[in-house]
Structure formats: structure tokens, C-alpha cells
Amino acid sequence: MGYTLGLKRSCLTSEEIERRLADAGVHATAQRIAIARYVLCEADHPTADQVKSWADKNFPKMSMATVYNTLKILVAAGLLKKIAFPHLNEAVYDDNITAHYHLIDEKTGRMSDLDPADFKVTANLKGVRIKEIEIFIKGRRELS
Numbered sequence: 602m603g604y605t606l607g608l609k610r611s612c613l614t615s616e617e618i619e620r621r622l623a624d625a626g627v628h629a630t631a632q633r634i635a636i637a638r639y640v641l642c643e644a645d646h647p648t649a650d651q652v653k654s655w656a657d658k659n660f661p662k663m664s665m666a667t668v669y670n671t672l673k674i675l676v677a678a679g680l681l682k683k684i685a686f687p688h689l690n691e692a693v694y695d696d697n698i699t700a701h702y703h704l705i706d707e708k709t710g711r712m713s714d715l716d717p718a719d720f721k722v723t724a725n726l727k728g729v730r731i732k733e734i735e736i737f738i739k740g741r742r743e744l745s
């Protein structure tokens with residue numbers, strides 16, 4: 602059985618986010634916690650621009666540089682994963698930091714997580730040490 606969109610969210614409380622940031626040696630400002638909560642609990646594979654659009658409604662004076670910087674801090678603290686996809690000009694920020702693949706809905710462009718346990722991936726590449734495999738599949742989920 603694969604992942605279902607929204608099933609496995611790592612939605613942390615503000616206190617947990619604060620602790621994780623402190624563990625990473627980062628001061629947990631209200632803005633950082635708010636951005637972390639948005640990306641971890643509400644957004645779904647957002648781009649930095651999408652985070653900025655959200656921030657504009659909640660923190661009207663937040664600059665794009667602050668959004669980028671905060672996302673970078675959250676990635677460095679291990680709360681988010683930054684992924685570059687060939688079909689997008691921008692990277693997306695993923696709250697699922699475990700190894701997983703992605704399904705891109707061919708109609709909506711919406712991205713959802715796929716469980717690597719549903720795949721059998723083999724590679725026979727002599728002289729290549731594989732660090733990570735990214736798979737994205739274009740298609741549609743059938744209603745069941």
C-alpha cells in the first residue's frame with residue numbers, strides 16, 4: 602500500500618519546532634516557527650514563492666530573502682528536505698524527510714508521496730556509487 606496524500610505529515614507543535622531549532626543551534630523566532638508550521642502542517646511540497654505568498658498574508662513585511670533564509674535554516678535543522686525536480690524551475694520543500702518518491706498528477710500538477718517499498722529499483726552501474734535515487738512519476742491516481 603502506498604502513501605496517501607496527507608496521511609504521513611510530520612506536523613510538529615510549535616514547541617517541538619522550537620526544540621528542533623534549538624538543537625540545531627538556531628534561535629527559534631516567531632517567523633521561523635510560523636514558516637515551519639506552514640510548510641510542515643499546511644502546505645504540500647511548496648516552492649519558496651508559495652511560502653512567500655503565504656507569508657505575505659501573515660507577515661506582510663517579510664522579505665523574500667528572509668523566506669529563503671528561513672527555509673535554508675529549516676533544511677539545515679533537518680525539518681525539511683529541499684528537492685529540485687526536472688519539471689519545475691524551482692525547488693520544492695518537502696516535510697517528508699524520509700526517502701520517498703513522487704507522483705505528479707498529470708492534470709493538476711499536484712505532487713504526492715509514493716512509498717519506496719512499492720518499488721523494486723535496481724541499477725547495474727559499474728564504477729558509480731549511488732548516493733540517492735529520485736523517482737517522479739507522471740500519472741493519475743485512480744479512485745478506489
Ligand SMILES: [Zn+2]
Nearest residue numbers: 695697713714
Ligand atoms: Zn514528498
